[in-house]
C-alpha cells in the first residue's frame with residue numbers, strides 16, 4: 001500500500017495527480033503548513049530530517065524527492081509515461097525530469113526568499129527576473145501543440161513540470177506565456193487532476 005504524505009499547497013499535489021493518472025490505490029496523510037510561517041509542521045520533520053513534502057511510504061520504505069517518487073511510481077505502474085530508451089525523446093525527457101527541480105525551481109525560490117528582504121533584496125531583483133523569464137521562456141518554447149513537453153501524450157516530465165508551470169501562470173505572466181497557460185488549462189481539465197484536487201484539498205495553484 002502507498003501512503004502519500006501530502007502538504008497543502010505543495011509539490012505533493014503532483015504526486016496525487018500522478019497516482020490518479022496511473023489508477024493506483026493510495027492513502028493520504030495530510031500535513032498542514034503553519035499559518036504564520038507557511039513552513040511544514042513537525043509531523044513531516046518526524047519522518048525525515050528535511051521535513052519536506054512530498055514523501056511516500058511504500059511497504060514500510062520512505063521515498064523522498066518528487067523526481068525520485070515520480071520515477072519510482074512510473075517504473076512500477078506507468079512505464080508508458082517515460083519515452084523508450086535509445087530515443088531522443090528519452091534523453092529530452094530525462095533532462096526535463098531534472099530541469100524541473102534542479103533548474104526551474106531555483107529562480108522561483110530566489111524570488112520567494114529575496115522578496116522577503118524588501119528593499120535590501122533590490123540589487124538581486126534584475127538577475128532573478130532575468131532568470132525567471134529565461135527559464136519560463138525555455139519551458140514555453142518546448143511546449144508542443146498537444147500541450148505536452150516531450151511527447152504528444154502525458155509523460156512523467158509533464159507531471160514534474162506542472163508545478164513550475166502553475167507558478168509561472170499564477171504570476172500573471174499569461175500574456176508572455178500563452179503555451180504555458182494552455183498547458184496548465186489542459187492538465188487542470190484532466191479528470192485525474194480534478195480527482196487529485198478533490199482528494200488533496202484546496203490548492204492555491206489551481
Ligand SMILES: N[C@@H](CCC(=O)N[C@@H](CS)C(=O)NCC(=O)O)C(=O)O
Pocket residue numbers: 007009010011012038039040041051052053054064065066067101
Ligand atoms: N526537491 C524537493 C523539494 C521539496 C520541497 O521543498 N517541498 C516544499 C513544499 S512545495 C516543502 O516541503 N516546504 C515546507 C518547508 O520547507 O517547511 C522535491 O521535489 O521533493
